[in-house]
Amino acid sequence: xxxxxxxxxxxxxxxxxxxxxxxxxxxxxxxxxxxxxxxxxxxxxxxxxxxxxxxxxxxxxxxxxxxxxxxxxxxxxxxxxxxxxxxxxxxxxxxxxxxxxxxxxxxxxxxxxxxxxxxxxxxxxxxxxxxxxxxxxxxxxxxxxxxxxxxxxxxxxxxxxxxxxxxxxxxxxxxxxxxxxxxxx
Amino acid sequence: xxxxxxxxxxxxxxxxxxxxxxxxxxxxxxxxxxxxxxxxxxxxxxxxxxxxxxxxxxxxxxxxxxxxxxxxxxxxxxxxxxxxxxxxxxxxxxxxxxxxxxxxxxxxxxxxxxxxxxxxxxxxxxxxxxxxxxxxxxxxxxxxxxxxxxxxxxxxxxxxxxxxxxxxxxxxxxxxxxxxxxxxxxxxxxxxxxxxxxxxxxxxxxxxxxxxxxxxxxxxxxxxxxxxxxxxxxxxxxxxxxxxxxxxxxxxxxxxxxxxxxxxxxxxxxxxxxxxxxxxxxxxxxxxxxxxxxxxxxxxxxxxx
Numbered sequence: 001x002x003x004x005x006x007x008x009x010x011x012x013x014x015x016x017x018x019x020x021x022x023x024x025x026x027x028x029x030x031x032x033x034x035x036x037x038x039x040x041x042x043x044x045x046x047x048x049x050x051x052x053x054x055x056x057x058x059x060x061x062x063x064x065x066x067x068x069x070x071x072x073x074x075x076x077x078x079x080x081x082x083x084x085x086x087x088x089x090x091x092x093x094x095x096x097x098x099x100x101x102x103x104x105x106x107x108x109x110x111x112x113x114x115x116x117x118x119x120x121x122x123x124x125x126x127x128x129x130x131x132x133x134x135x136x137x138x139x140x141x142x143x144x145x146x147x148x149x150x151x152x153x154x155x156x157x158x159x160x161x162x163x164x165x166x167x168x169x170x171x172x173x174x175x176x177x178x179x180x181x182x183x184x185x
Numbered sequence: 186x187x188x189x190x191x192x193x194x195x196x197x198x199x200x201x202x203x204x205x206x207x208x209x210x211x212x213x214x215x216x217x218x219x220x221x222x223x224x225x226x227x228x229x230x231x232x233x234x235x236x237x238x239x240x241x242x243x244x245x246x247x248x249x250x251x252x253x254x255x256x257x258x259x260x261x262x263x264x265x266x267x268x269x270x271x272x273x274x275x276x277x278x279x280x281x282x283x284x285x286x287x288x289x290x291x292x293x294x295x296x297x298x299x300x301x302x303x304x305x306x307x308x309x310x311x312x313x314x315x316x317x318x319x320x321x322x323x324x325x326x327x328x329x330x331x332x333x334x335x336x337x338x339x340x341x342x343x344x345x346x347x348x349x350x351x352x353x354x355x356x357x358x359x360x361x362x363x364x365x366x367x368x369x370x371x372x373x374x375x376x377x378x379x380x381x382x383x384x385x386x387x388x389x390x391x392x393x394x395x396x397x398x399x400x401x402x403x404x405x406x407x408x409x410x411x412x413x414x415x416x417x418x419x420x421x422x423x424x425x426x427x428x429x430x431x432x433x434x435x436x437x438x439x440x441x442x443x444x445x446x447x448x449x450x451x452x453x454x455x456x457x458x459x460x461x462x463x464x465x466x467x468x469x470x471x472x473x474x475x476x477x478x479x480x481x482x483x484x485x486x487x488x489x490x
Contacts, residue, residue: 071213085209085210118221121217121220
């Protein structure tokens with residue numbers, strides 16, 4: 001049996017991304033040394049929207065990069081084959097800058113671990129910060145977010161679905177509870 | 186997909202997947218730090234029984250950029266010289282926990298036989314006059330970058346088509362992806378069996394170039410002259426060499442490809458090689474990207490759907 005519950009609607013997503021933009025500015029005293037890097041796939045539109053918010057607030061557009069961590073995963077051999085590495089990052093966006101990594105859901109932390117490895121191949125950032133729309137817990141690595149849209153306590157077997165206009169033609173976040181047999185994924 | 190032996194037996198979808206992946210791999214070549222950990226802990230052997238600089242270096246760099254360990258085994262200085270058979274060499278290598286073998290051999294069919302004997306992936310880097318699949322893929326990738334598509338294009342392949350494994354792999358890839366192919370060259374170096382595949386076969390260079398979006402100029406294997414298969418180099422250039430004049434038969438925006446190494450002033454003139462219409466250096470770069478894609482696909486790229 002599958003049961004779903006809405007966690008965020010379009011307005012809630014919009015407000016969370018605006019708040020994150022404000023927090024980025026506050027923490028870094030502006031955005032002049034900040035770059036955003038979205039983790040493919042849904043981290044990319046989120047990063048672009050945060051960047052657009054930063055322009056609204058600070059009248060300054062930070063560079064936005066796209067990071068595909070496909071080549072850095074530790075579980076590649078067990079996944080179906082896809083044409084990985086749709087990365088688009090210039091070294092100038094990374095070197096000596098504060099890089100805000102953006103992803104939709106923070107779960108085990110393995111994706112972020114891979115992203116940190118990947119980023120270091122492009123240069124040496126002054127600092128890396130992490131922004132996520134949803135933090136659902138269950139970390140398997142010592143990784144924590146700096147900016148969170150919404151904290152959602154979940155059971156491991158539940159699935160969080162983040163949908164964004166640019167990919168899914170709707171903005172919403174919902175949780176899928178798997179009742180009955182339960183158990184690990 | 187377990188091995189890459191031919192393009193003849195590869196589906197169009199699998200080719201497109203490899204081309205998309207190779208396109209994405211080109212990004213790594215532009216990075217300040219050109220190494221990803223994807224194939225870390227994997228070992229690849231280049232087993233080359235024929236001379237090669239470009240292809241061997243290209244495979245070696247492709248493996249290294251993906252984090253694999255790559256060694257080169259050549260017949261001179263190895264136990265092959267002491268009379269060991271190819272099969273024993275390969276079996277011994279595979280016992281050394283090698284994860285993949287890239288093989289070039291002067292005899293057609295060797296990679297196929299190795300693939301049947303060994304459990305690890307075999308990649309054909311050119312076998313006799315049979316196939317050179319990664320060359321075929323890098324040629325269509327270059328064509329796709331230049332023209333935005335492959336479907337509906339016309340490509341002329343010029344030269345010694347009969348002995349060319351490059352021509353065969355090109356033809357399989359181009360036909361599978363919806364391009365039209367014409368071939369031109371000296372009459373005794375043109376296999377007429379290609380007509381059955383829908384390839385236009387002609388001895389008239391200008392006729393083959395008509396409406397072509399791209400020209401693939403094959404290297405003239407000069408040893409063919411001593412066997413009497415071609416006239417003098419001078420006469421070859423006159424009839425089948427790509428010159429400013431003969432290139433006029435193709436579309437005005439046709440690009441020029443050459444698998445290398447080039448004989449300047451024989452099959453292709455220097456001023457064309459050095460012109461912006463030549464995408465030959467792009468081919469070299471794409472060669473590394475294609476081989477990265479193939480190594481990733483076969484040695485670490487996840488499971489078949």
